[in-house]
Amino acid sequence: MSKNLRQAFKINPNGIKPETVPCKTLRTGDEIPAVGLGTFGSDRFSKEEVADAVLGAIANGYRHIDCASVYMNEPEIGEALKIAMEGGVKREDLWITSKVWNDMHKQGDVLLSCAQSLKDLKLDYLDLFLMHWPFPNYHAPGCDGDSRNPDSRPFSVEEFMATWQQMERLVDMGLVKNIGTSNMTIAKFNEVYDLMRIKPSINEMELHPHFQQQELYDWCIEHDIQPIGFCPIGSPTRPDRDKTENDTVDIEDPVIVAAAKRLGVHPAVVCVKWAVQRGQVPIPFSVRENEYMSNLQSAIDNPLKDEEMEAIAKIDKKCRLIKGQVFLWEDADSWEDLWDLDGKILGYNK
Numbered sequence: 208m209s210k211n212l213r214q215a216f217k218i219n220p221n222g223i224k225p226e227t228v229p230c231k232t233l234r235t236g237d238e239i240p241a242v243g244l245g246t247f248g249s250d251r252f253s254k255e256e257v258a259d260a261v262l263g264a265i266a267n268g269y270r271h272i273d274c275a276s277v278y279m280n281e282p283e284i285g286e287a288l289k290i291a292m293e294g295g296v297k298r299e300d301l302w303i304t305s306k307v308w309n310d311m312h313k314q315g316d317v318l319l320s321c322a323q324s325l326k327d328l329k330l331d332y333l334d335l336f337l338m339h340w341p342f343p344n345y346h347a348p349g350c351d352g353d354s355r356n357p358d359s360r361p362f363s364v365e366e367f368m369a370t371w372q373q374m375e376r377l378v379d380m381g382l383v384k385n386i387g388t389s390n391m392t393i394a395k396f397n398e399v400y401d402l403m404r405i406k407p408s409i410n411e412m413e414l415h416p417h418f419q420q421q422e423l424y425d426w427c428i429e430h431d432i433q434p435i436g437f438c439p440i441g442s443p444t445r446p447d448r449d450k451t452e453n454d455t456v457d458i459e460d461p462v463i464v465a466a467a468k469r470l471g472v473h474p475a476v477v478c479v480k481w482a483v484q485r486g487q488v489p490i491p492f493s494v495r496e497n498e499y500m501s502n503l504q505s506a507i508d509n510p511l512k513d514e515e516m517e518a519i520a521k522i523d524k525k526c527r528l529i530k531g532q533v534f535l536w537e538d539a540d541s542w543e544d545l546w547d548l549d550g551k552i553l554g555y556n557k
């Protein structure tokens with residue numbers, strides 16, 4: 208946290224009024240702001256830069272922040288949240304999400320992970336705690352992108368439910384108000400949904416114009432699970448190691464560019480508008496004030512026309528960006544094996 212910001216924090220009277228940002232009502236009755244700020248700086252932005260952006264975003268009207276222990280910046284973001292709350296922002300007006308990482312699924316570890324996130328974020332409850340991935344496979348830090356962890360294995364209902372039951376206990380204990388899933392498929396949901404005592408309020412999933420996941424989106428809505436959309440702009444400046452030659456670029460799509468021209472905005476803003484108008488909650492990342500403010504503003508004014516929404520619905524390229532190849536088990540073939548493409552969960556025997 209830079210000293211200047213720490214000393215200068217005050218709610219900007221000329222920022223966006225948080226009460227003008229629409230909300231989505233969840234199955235618990237809680238309301239989540241329709242746009243959140245992503246906080247995964249990858250290796251492009253320091254923890255301090257991300258925390259400064261969180262503080263600047265809150266000063267200017269953001270109330271929803273998407274965090275995760277694996278982003279390794281929760282202590283710095285916690286400092287920003289503390290300064291904001293000391294500066295007059297009420298805790299109950301903030302929506303703070305965190306997530307349990309894959310190496311903390313074992314018995315007792317989910318509580319430890321949640322407690323650590325609460326300590327780091329300097330909070331006594333979370334609005335939302337997500338199971339970041341539906342399996343305990345993880346990738347040792349610094350490990351080669353193509354290497355496989357010998358402990359990784361296919362999805363297991365028993366393992367998933369043992370972790371989910373720990374998530375449910377966090378609700379019972381009052382440490383988290385909502386729990387949810389991330390990176391799920393319909394096939395996996397079908398195996399676990401009926402077994403869940405507390406149903407997920409949220410499924411956080413990759414959603415952008417070139418990756419619309421319409422079936423999973425519809426499944427979530429039918430089951431009263433609100434989708435949060437990550438990589439809403441198609442993560443255009445992600446590191447090269449996370450790009451493949453077949454990946455497409457949402458913000459260069461002629462349909463997106465045409466709508467951006469009409470509105471006089473960056474194509475990124477069109478992606479955020481499309482997300483909000485379709486009904487998911489996007490969590491675009493940026494540390495640049497002009498960008499994160501135009502993303503929040505996009506939920507408030509100048510909506511896309513019906514014909515633009517219809518045209519964007521037709522540009523789905525089924526281009527998944529977060530492929531998850533680092534979570535594959537030893538005899539898996541390729542990243543597609545993680546995503547149950549033909550409706551079957553590979554390697555899982557009922």
Ligand SMILES: NC(=O)c1ccc[n+]([C@@H]2O[C@H](COP(=O)([O-])OP(=O)(O)OC[C@H]3O[C@@H](n4cnc5c(N)ncnc54)[C@H](OP(=O)(O)O)[C@@H]3O)[C@@H](O)[C@H]2O)c1
Pocket residue numbers: 244245246247248273274339389390411412436437438439440441442443444445473475476490491492493494495497498499501502529
């Ligand atoms: N649950 C999960 O498994 C999961 C997975 C991935 C991500 N996430 C969450 O989703 C968040 C967002 O995903 P992401 O950061 O990968 O991708 P993204 O939000 O689609 O793209 C972020 C990039 O878009 C550019 N951008 C943002 N707003 C812009 C604007 N108004 N005009 C022009 N350019 C703009 C910025 O580029 P520059 O930085 O170059 O300005 C920024 O780095 C993450 O931070 C994280 O919180 C969750």
